[in-house]
Amino acid sequence: MKRLEEKTIHTTPIFQGKIINVQVDEVELPDGKTSKREIVKHPGAVAIIAITKDQNIVMVEQFRKPLEKSIIEIPAGKLEPGEEPMTCAKRELEEETGYTSDHLEFITSFYTSPGFADEIIHIYAARNLSRLEVQKDLDEDEFVEVMECSLEEAEQLEKEHKIQDAKTAFAIQYVKAQGWMK
Template identity: 65%
Template sequence: MSLLEEKTLSTEKIFSGKVIDLQVDEVKLPNGKTAKRELIKHPGAVAIIAVTAENKIVMVEQFRKALEKTIIEIPAGKLEKGEKPADCARRELEEETGYDCESMVLLNSFYTSPGFADEIVHVYLAKGLKKKENAAGLDEDEFVNLMELSLDEAQQAIKEKRICDAKTVFAVQYIQLQEVLKS
């Protein structure tokens, strides 16, 4: 055991849901004492940075109950059991936006809140966007407005806190950096 590692002594499953599971672990700390850790288990997710030929960022606007407000986000979604992240990214892009793409390139993966959750988000860049005629639709409990924002409009939406989630701020900053590198 490393000097910082916590050894799990027991796990109590509290809740098992559609999106997350909640458990409480009793752990042995490096100093020999014990503590409780409340943990969220999540299957992982994908997020897609998609830019049209007109240099518009494809986004969706949707109500987020946890925040009690409507926000603007890049397309994203939860991994299904056994699903590869790249396949999930293509599926979510089509379902949420009606777009398909020539290629899907993994840019990075990050943990959203490692202090209490194991959720990992895989961020993809969709290249060669094209609208699909018979695109798969949204899940029955999903309601979104499709939006296409310029970089300036996205930056303004961040200032107005209409874009306020990490994956979308990351996406806008990624696109901004690409613009800077071009000049």
């Protein structure tokens, strides 16, 4: 809606990193006043709802430094420059879990924290999983433990606050709503 639009007057780069960039934008508000917006720029990511033949959700446990703890999540990863989300989803599924799929299905995309970041995450489902004959390498600074759990176990992990991220909470609700796991 044009009546709510904020026009950028000036952008000041603050930080250029490996994963994110940070900037401060001076903006003109709809009422003509000005304000500052602190913005995190992110290349985007994918996440995969992977369901095994045994009707389990494939998850990974990973230490998350900003939280100072490990949490359990669906497999996910950052888009490389120019990479298509579907290609990234297949790569991340294989690298993080040791599974591959002959059929990835796009589910949806959503912004993770639109109040300060432009990160968008694309969610895919992978249901015809098979094990890779040769395990692919994780990123050199990435350490995960793969696990599989039933829908009930995933819901219990949420109650125990071991699953606390939005993409995984979405995945669990989506699987439940689709009736994929009985």
